[in-house]
Amino acid sequence: MIQRIQTLWLAFVILITVATFFFPIVDFNFSFKSMDTIQHYGLLQPESSPNSLQFIQTTPAWSLIFMQIGVSLIALIAIFLYNNRQLQVKLVASGLLLVTIYVAFLLFIKIDGLEKAIAHLYTTPIVNYNRISISFPILQLLLFILAQRAIRKDERIVRSSDRLR
Numbered sequence: 001m002i003q004r005i006q007t008l009w010l011a012f013v014i015l016i017t018v019a020t021f022f023f024p025i026v027d028f029n030f031s032f033k034s035m036d037t038i039q040h041y042g043l044l045q046p047e048s049s050p051n052s053l054q055f056i057q058t059t060p061a062w063s064l065i066f067m068q069i070g071v072s073l074i075a076l077i078a079i080f081l082y083n084n085r086q087l088q089v090k091l092v093a094s095g096l097l098l099v100t101i102y103v104a105f106l107l108f109i110k111i112d113g114l115e116k117a118i119a120h121l122y123t124t125p126i127v128n129y130n131r132i133s134i135s136f137p138i139l140q141l142l143l144f145i146l147a148q149r150a151i152r153k154d155e156r157i158v159r160s161s162d163r164l165r
Contacts, residue, residue, distance in 0.1 A: 004082065004154060006092075009147035010075040013095070016136050016143070017072040021065075023133035026111055030118055030125035037122075041114060042133070043068065061110065067102040071095055071140060078147070085155045092148045096141060103137045 024040035031037065043065050074095040081088040111127070118125045 006147040006150035007079050009143045010079045013075040013143045014072045017068050020136045025133045027128040028125040031123045089151050096144045099140045
């Protein structure tokens with residue numbers, strides 16, 4: 001049944017995935033030619049004004065974009081697999097794994113690599129994480145866990161009703 005609580009949790013995962021594209025993940029503050037510079041880093045290339053220079057992100061972060069699209073596709077497919085709860089649980093578990101890989105890749109490879117690249121080219125940057133966009137993957141993890149618990153609860157209810165017949 002599509003009106004179950006896990007559908008709501010998985011729909012929220014999709015909404016959070018869409019929101020990740022509109023918020024910068026981290027801001028790097030560094031000096032460039034004795035001028036203080038702030039560089040925003042997000043999934044998509046930020047809008048640039050004529051007065052600002054793009055030092056770091058000249059192309060979108062395709063690996064992160066594909067991971068977030070994968071997370072939303074997994075959640076969308078899991079919504080419509082309400083008839084096959086075992087497959088739905090496995091799909092939600094793979095969504096959990098993908099979000100965990102996303103967080104590790106984002107924090108330990110992308111942001112750390114960019115910080116080292118800025119330090120190598122310019123000066124050591126001050127890294128300011130955007131609290132809203134850093135909380136998005138954590139919320140996705142939490143929502144996947146809640147969806148998985150709800151699916152397993154439904155499965156236990158169905159199995160208990162089968163025993164009564």
